[in-house]
Structure formats: structure tokens, C-alpha cells
Amino acid sequence: MNFNITSFLENVNYKFRKENILTSLPEKFIDDAVNVIPKWKTYAFTSLKNLDHLENKFNIKNIFYKDEGERFDLKSFKALGGAFAVDKIAKNRKSITVATATAGNHGRSVAWGAKRLGIKCKIFISENVSEERANEMRKLDADVIRVSGNYENSLQACIKESTEKNWEIVQDVSWDNYKTVPQLIMAGYTLMVKEIAEQTDINSITHVFLQAGVGGMAAAVIAGFAKFSKNIPCFIIVEPETADCVFQSIKNNKSTKIDIKKESLMGGMSCESVSTIAWEILKESSNFCCTVSDDYIAPAIALLNQKEISKDKIISGECGVPGVIALDGILNDNELKSKLKINSESNVLLIGCEGLTDESNYYEFLEKGIKELRK
Numbered sequence: 001m002n003f004n005i006t007s008f009l010e011n012v013n014y015k016f017r018k019e020n021i022l023t024s025l026p027e028k029f030i031d032d033a034v035n036v037i038p039k040w041k042t043y044a045f046t047s048l049k050n051l052d053h054l055e056n057k058f059n060i061k062n063i064f065y066k067d068e069g070e071r072f073d074l075k076s077f078k079a080l081g082g083a084f085a086v087d088k089i090a091k092n093r094k095s096i097t098v099a100t101a102t103a104g105n106h107g108r109s110v111a112w113g114a115k116r117l118g119i120k121c122k123i124f125i126s127e128n129v130s131e132e133r134a135n136e137m138r139k140l141d142a143d144v145i146r147v148s149g150n151y152e153n154s155l156q157a158c159i160k161e162s163t164e165k166n167w168e169i170v171q172d173v174s175w176d177n178y179k180t181v182p183q184l185i186m187a188g189y190t191l192m193v194k195e196i197a198e199q200t201d202i203n204s205i206t207h208v209f210l211q212a213g214v215g216g217m218a219a220a221v222i223a224g225f226a227k228f229s230k231n232i233p234c235f236i237i238v239e240p241e242t243a244d245c246v247f248q249s250i251k252n253n254k255s256t257k258i259d260i261k262k263e264s265l266m267g268g269m270s271c272e273s274v275s276t277i278a279w280e281i282l283k284e285s286s287n288f289c290c291t292v293s294d295d296y297i298a299p300a301i302a303l304l305n306q307k308e309i310s311k312d313k314i315i316s317g318e319c320g321v322p323g324v325i326a327l328d329g330i331l332n333d334n335e336l337k338s339k340l341k342i343n344s345e346s347n348v349l350l351i352g353c354e355g356l357t358d359e360s361n362y363y364e365f366l367e368k369g370i371k372e373l374r375k
């Protein structure tokens, strides 16, 4: 099965400025995160896999897949961010309560971080978050509060109640006067890049595909390259076609809130606006943006599971596969392929952001995907 991308955009304002990036995401936070997190019990590198069948199909030197499905027992890169921020905020204050709004994985990270330290945790979720994801957070002793409406409504409820009750908000999105916590969270994410620098020759990486919701992960990985790599690769942002806030912001050269008419199946990426710190970084450092359709999620999950993409079976959740879809879509389009200069000398990096974070959802996608592949 071949994929296509829905829309594509070049960032005409591209100008990679390392100093600016490492000011938006302060270098000292990165140093702290990459020093502190590896000392946590159960810390281990996630593996950097080769998607060898895809490499052969398109004659690409390397297609790396950083498998964040292996990240602690939380199974997504989010485990690096929220838990690190909780660690820094708590500073041994056991009496505090932390709170956050989440589509699932970030909340798990905050809840896990709170449980590690024995502090209380309140998680706000919208109607769109599955009970399975809610239960995962309850298992980590978090008090889960369901709010009617979408993610934005859950965030507003979180801010209101936390302000009234003096809870510490640990949010992965920044807004005016709320920057330090999201910076800490993003600093946690940069550990992925530090690991990659130890797993392969990071300077040889030519292209990086970065899924985006509010853009925190994408901007953090870019900052990680600014910090840990001498060579700066081409960065391609990937979003759901129904939630393309980074794409629209780059197009308008201005942070742009979009109207989500239909929530994407890529739940963690279904976001209306770009986090302000992420925007500071992405506006000048992303080279291209593209969007992908929800229709490809199930088949892509199935392809990875059925060893069609690599000799190893890969378990990837709905936010783990968009990079694979976008890369395949670009490689199926000769014009885009040559515009991005992806060829037999390229070393492409994909971030497999999440694994089995929502089991029942995953198996539903898998079954559907396998049927579609057989059609």
C-alpha cells in the first residue's frame, strides 16, 4: 500500500539560528534534563531501529525509527517531559498537588512523576479521551476529572480550578507568562536526541520527520539537534490534515489558531494552536510542513506490526505512525522527493512517538488495517 500526503508547504522564512533556539529552550534546562533523567530507576535508552524494508523499497541509505514505545513503562516520549517537570517543580515539597490537562500520554507522564515522588495529582481530560487512557492514569493514583467539550475546555477547567486551589499546573503548552514549565518539559524530550547521538553518527542525519500537536516535541527535537549535532538536517513537520496549526502558522508567518471541525484519530496531535515557545523555534527552524489523512493510520499501524516496513515487528500507536506515512507519501511523489533531496545517500530519522499506550484502540486499528491491506 502506498501513502500520499494531503498538503505540503515550504517555510520561506527558514533561518536556523542555534543561539535563538537555545535561548527559547534554555541550554541549562537541557543540560539538567539529560543529566537528571538517566539517573531515574528503570531508565534505559529506547532503541533506534532501521526500517530496512522501507529503505530497500525506496533505495534510501538509512531510515531510522526511534522507538518511543519502549519509553519506561509509559510507552511514549511524553514520559520524558511531564515527569521531569514534576521533579523540578516539587523540589522535595511533598505537600504540593500537581495538575494538568491532557489527551492521555502527557497526563500519564505527570501522574507517573507525581507517584514517583509521592505527591498528589489531578488530571483533566476531555470527552475525547478514552476510558482506557483515563484508567491508566488512575492506576498511577491520579485523580482524573472529565470535562465536557474538547481538549481546550479541559485545559481551561484545569487552569481555573488549579488557580483557585493553588495546585501547580504542569502543562506541556506555553502561553504568555507560562513558559518555564513547558520549557522543562521540552528539555526532557531533548534526551531522545542525546541518545540518538550515542546510537549513531548524528552528524550524518539528513532529514528528520517530526509529528506535531502543539509543537513541543518537534521544537524540542530541533533544539536537541542544535545542542548535540554539528550538522543541521532538514526538518519536516507532520500534522493531521484536520489539525494543522503549525502548517497554517508557517503559511501565515504568524501563530494561527485553527478551528478543528473533526477531531483527528491522532488524538495527541489534534491541537488548535502552537505552544508559544514551540512557535519561537519552529517558525525559523522547520524547513517543510505537511499533513496526512486519518485514513492511513490503521494501514500504517498494520504495516509496522506485520513486518512489512522492517524485519522487526514494531508496535506503534496512532501518533507513532504519521512520520512513516509522510515519508512514504513524499517518496511516492518524485517532485517532492527531489525537492527534499531524499536519495540513496540520505539518512532519515523518524520519531516513533508512541507504542501501545491504548491497547484496545491499538488492536481495533490493527484489525481494520490488516483488512485494508488485504483488499
Ligand SMILES: Cc1ncc(COP(=O)(O)O)c(C=O)c1O
Pocket (backbone or CB within 6 Å): 076, 105, 172, 211, 212, 213, 214, 215, 216, 217, 218, 267, 268, 269, 271, 319, 320, 353, 354
Ligand atoms: C502521543 C503524542 N502526543 C502528542 C504529540 C504531539 O506532541 P506536541 O503536542 O508536543 O507537539 C505526539 C506527537 O506525535 C504524540 O505522539
